Amino acid sequence: GPMIVALAGGVGSARFLSGLLDVVAPNDVVVVGNTGDDDWFHGLRVCPDLDSVTYTLAGANNPETGWGLAGETFATLGALARYGSPTWFNIGDRDFATHLFRTQRLREGAPLSQVTAEITRAWGLQLSLVPMSDDDVATIVTASTPDGPVDFALEEWFVRERCEPPVISVRYDGAADARPAPGVLDAIARADAVVIAPANPILSIAPILAVPGIRDAVAAHPRVVGVSNLIAGAAVKGPADRMLADLGIEASCVGVAEGYRDLLDAFVIDREDAARAPEVEALGVRTVVTDTLMIDRSVAASLARDTLAAVA
Numbered sequence: 001g002p003m004i005v006a007l008a009g010g011v012g013s014a015r016f017l018s019g020l021l022d023v024v025a026p027n028d029v030v031v032v033g034n035t036g037d038d039d040w041f042h043g044l045r046v047c048p049d050l051d052s053v054t055y056t057l058a059g060a061n062n063p064e065t066g067w068g069l070a071g072e073t074f075a076t077l078g079a080l081a082r083y084g085s086p087t088w089f090n091i092g093d094r095d096f097a098t099h100l101f102r103t104q105r106l107r108e109g110a111p112l113s114q115v116t117a118e119i120t121r122a123w124g125l126q127l128s129l130v131p132m133s134d135d136d137v138a139t140i141v142t143a144s145t146p147d148g149p150v151d152f153a154l155e156e157w158f159v160r161e162r163c164e165p166p167v168i169s170v171r172y173d174g175a176a177d178a179r180p181a182p183g184v185l186d187a188i189a190r191a192d193a194v195v196i197a198p199a200n201p202i203l204s205i206a207p208i209l210a211v212p213g214i215r216d217a218v219a220a221h222p223r224v225v226g227v228s229n230l231i232a233g234a235a236v237k238g239p240a241d242r243m244l245a246d247l248g249i250e251a252s253c254v255g256v257a258e259g260y261r262d263l264l265d266a267f268v269i270d271r272e273d274a275a276r277a278p279e280v281e282a283l284g285v286r287t288v289v290t291d292t293l294m295i296d297r298s299v300a301a302s303l304a305r306d307t308l309a310a311v312a
Contacts, residue, residue: 001024001025001028002024002028002192002193002308003028003029003030003187003190003191003192004020004024004028004029004030004191004192004193004194004195004308005029005030005031005032005187005188005191005193005194005195006020006029006030006031006032006194006195006196006197007032007034007194007195007196007197007199007205007208007209007218008031008032008033008034008049008053008197008199008204009033009034009049009197009199009200009203009204009205010034010048010049010052010053010066010067010199010204011052011056011066011067011237011238012197012198012199012229012236012237012238012294013049013052013053013197013198013199013204014052014053014055014056014057014061014066015056015066015198015294015300016197016198016227016294016300016303016304017029017031017053017056017057017127017197018056018057018297018300019294019297019298019299019300019301019302019303019304020195020300020301020304021057021127022297022300022301022304023301023304023305023308024304024308026125026126026127027126027127029127029128030127030128030130030183030187030191031053031127031128031129031130032130032131032132032181032184032187032188032208032214033047033049033050033053033116033129033130033131033132033208034049034132034199034203034204034205034207034208035047035049035050035112035131035132035133035137035207036137036138036139036154036172036175036203036204036207036208037049037139037154037155037158037203038050038136038137038138039138039153039154039155041089041091041099042080042085042091043103044096044099044100044102044103045099045102045103045106046089046091046099047102047112047116047131048067048155049204050116050119050129050131051067051095051098052066052067053129054119054120054123054125054129055067055068055069055123057123057125057127058123058124058125060123066237068090068092068095069092069094069095072092072093072094072095073092073093073094074090074091074092074093075093076091076093076096077090077091077092077093088159088160089155089159089160090159098119101115101118101119102115102119105118111134111181111182112131112133112134112181113130113131113134113181113182113183116129116130116131117129117130128183128187130181130182130183130184130187131181132178132180132181132184132207132208132211132214133178133179133180133181133211134179134181134182135174135177135178135179136174136178137172137173137174137175137178137207137210137211138153138154138172138173138174139153139154139170139171139172139173139203139207140152140153140154140170140171140172140173141153141154141157141158141167141170142167142168142169142170142171143157143161143165143166143167143168144165144166144167144168145165149168150165152165154203158203158239163238163239163242163243166246167242167243167246167247168246169247170202170203170206170243170247172206172207172210175207175210175211175212176210176212178211178212179211179212179213180211180212180213180214184214184217185213185214185217188214188217188218188221189217189221191221191223192223193223193224193225193308193311193312194218194221194223194224194225195224195225195226195227195307195308196218196224196225196226196227196260196263196264197227198227198228198229198236198292199229200229200235200238200239200240200243201229201240201244201256201259201260202240202243202244202247203238203240203243205260206259209263215263218263219262219263222265223265223311224263224264224265224266224311225264225265225266225267225268225307225308225310225311226256226257226260226263226264226266226267226268227267227268227292227303227307228253228256228257228267228268228269228270228273228292229256230251230252230253230255230256230273231253231270231272231273231292231293232270232272232273233251233252234251236293244256252273252276253267253269253270253273253276253280254276254279254280254283257269257280257283257285258283260285261283261284261285264285265285265286265310265311266285266286266287266288266310266311267280267285267286267287267288268287268288268289268290268292268303268306268307268310269287269288269289269292270289270290270291270292270293271289271290271291273289274289277289286310288306288307288309288310290302290303290306291303
């Protein structure tokens with residue numbers, strides 16, 4: 001079958017990928033995951049987007065939150081609170097095991113790409129989930145506060161501050177010196193199609209493209225298709241619409257397509273945005289209109305099928 005490379009963030013991308021795996025054999029899928037929101041909590045290395053993809057595709061994620069594990073308990077986090085440890089970033093007891101294992105392997109000298117492969121195998125996944133880089137890249141959100149502009153690590157702004165401080169700018173510390181993880185550029189070059197999965201374009205996809213070599217490799221590919229993460233100007237989940245507006249970017253499928261226009265051969269938008277298809281087409285991007293609200297796996301599979309057909 002066709003070999004597909006997908007650039008992916010967290011929850012929304014994971015839902016799309018679950019549908020993609022109903023259309024394409026898992027062995028023919030390589031997912032390049034965002035690591036810009038990776039951080040240290042309680043001495044452990046946490047990779048939120050990689051774990052959201054892993055847990056979702058393993059059928060083990062919490063369907064209510066979209067992140068974390070179903071049926072999770074939080075006794076460890078509660079015990080840490082006794083010692084005054086900050087507990088604003090929710091880590092469940094079984095989720096802690098993933099981060100313990102990852103941190104141990106990293107300290108033993110294993111690169112993140114190898115550790116990620118070990119974790120996905122342990123969860124029974126057959127696709128390849130590869131971090132964008134084995135080097136550290138940190139997405140930093142500069143936001144407006146009563147005390148003036150403040151730099152927040154992504155999860156600090158996203159979880160602790162609940163996305164409330166208005167965004168002034170976003171940068172990707174370490175990206176300029178990072179290298180693509182082993183196999184990433186080769187997979188893009190060999191792929192029959194490259195998919196930019198539905199995800200926050202600033203927080204999830206841009207960090208991947210900021211790693212030298214990746215954006216150029218995607219731009220050089222003849223069959224690249226993106227899926228809008230906005231429907232009628234609103235994000236299905238998360239702060240993407242407000243963040244885009246804060247940064248002076250139109251919060252719409254057109255605004256998202258504008259940011260990807262140098263990469264895309266086709267772009268998928270929701271039926272609610274059908275009237276805006278001519279504006280996307282005016283960017284030089286073939287536009288497909290379909291249902292993008294993934295209310296269940298069958299819709300996700302239909303969306304994946306329409307997405308791949310756009311660059312068949």
